[in-house]
Amino acid sequence: MIALATVARGDGSRIVEPRRVVVRTADEWRALWAAHVGPGGEAPAIDFASEMVAAVFAGERPTPGYAVEITGVMEERDGLRIFCRETRPPAGLLAAQILTSPFHIVRLPRRNAEVRWGSGTGPTTSSGASRTPETGSTSGLSTPVASALSYLVGPISGTLILLAEHRNRAIRFHAWQSILALGGVWLIVLALYVAALGSLFVSAAAFTPLLMLSTLGFGASIVLWLVCIAKAYQGRPFKLPYAGARAERYANTRAGG
Numbered sequence: 001m002i003a004l005a006t007v008a009r010g011d012g013s014r015i016v017e018p019r020r021v022v023v024r025t026a027d028e029w030r031a032l033w034a035a036h037v038g039p040g041g042e043a044p045a046i047d048f049a050s051e052m053v054a055a056v057f058a059g060e061r062p063t064p065g066y067a068v069e070i071t072g073v074m075e076e077r078d079g080l081r082i083f084c085r086e087t088r089p090p091a092g093l094l095a096a097q098i099l100t101s102p103f104h105i106v107r108l109p110r111r112n113a114e115v116r117w118g119s120g121t122g123p124t125t126s127s128g129a130s131r132t133p134e135t136g137s138t139s140g141l142s143t144p145v146a147s148a149l150s151y152l153v154g155p156i157s158g159t160l161i162l163l164a165e166h167r168n169r170a171i172r173f174h175a176w177q178s179i180l181a182l183g184g185v186w187l188i189v190l191a192l193y194v195a196a197l198g199s200l201f202v203s204a205a206a207f208t209p210l211l212m213l214s215t216l217g218f219g220a221s222i223v224l225w226l227v228c229i230a231k232a233y234q235g236r237p238f239k240l241p242y243a244g245a246r247a248e249r250y251a252n253t254r255a256g257g
Helices: 026-037 129-131 145-152 155-164 169-199 203-232 244-256
Strands: 004-008 019-023 051-057 069-074 077-087 102-110 115-120
Touching: 004 077, 019 026, 026 051, 051 069, 145 155, 145 169, 145 203, 155 169, 169 203, 169 244
Parallel strands: 069 102, 077 115
Antiparallel strands: 004 102, 019 051, 051 102, 069 077
């Protein structure tokens, strides 16, 4: 069994064509990393005297929920065989139309023999690759965590995540959706409370219904807030009416990828 260690994994690569590659030199590694994250990104340190890099890029996919994984390596008589697999979102799942580019990059002990690629898990799935946290965003957070945090304080946390995340379209979608949806709902609820207070100076009879409407709106916003956090953390794609479509457009056109 050959041990694998994840270098990076996510769905926000700048490499948008399907690609499988093995890297054995520092120059090749810097070139691949620049193509993956864009100019200026510093490639993680790899000791190419004893290690090499294997990477698989699934290419552009139409929605979140797709993933690709290098699952294991088998040493053969005349070389190595690296196994990888792609997973898709469940059939019938309502998903935001956000372009993603799944990828998985691992390091493994250096071999100078020929490398072949296979599909599936292979006979030697390495647990080392799955223990390493996924990375694929400029925020330094995994996609589920960053997506859920986007909703934590509504438009405030959404804005902070948006400022930190320049590449991962799925995270940027949730940040924009938090700003537009939760921000909009909270403004409406605030306006209703202000109207209720203002009615005391105009028509006391209007105060009670306006206060009840404000309270119902506040309760609905709390439910929406909790649902957004839970679904984002579970990685379940969802798009809210109106705000989701705009968030989708902003995430696709303004991400740094």
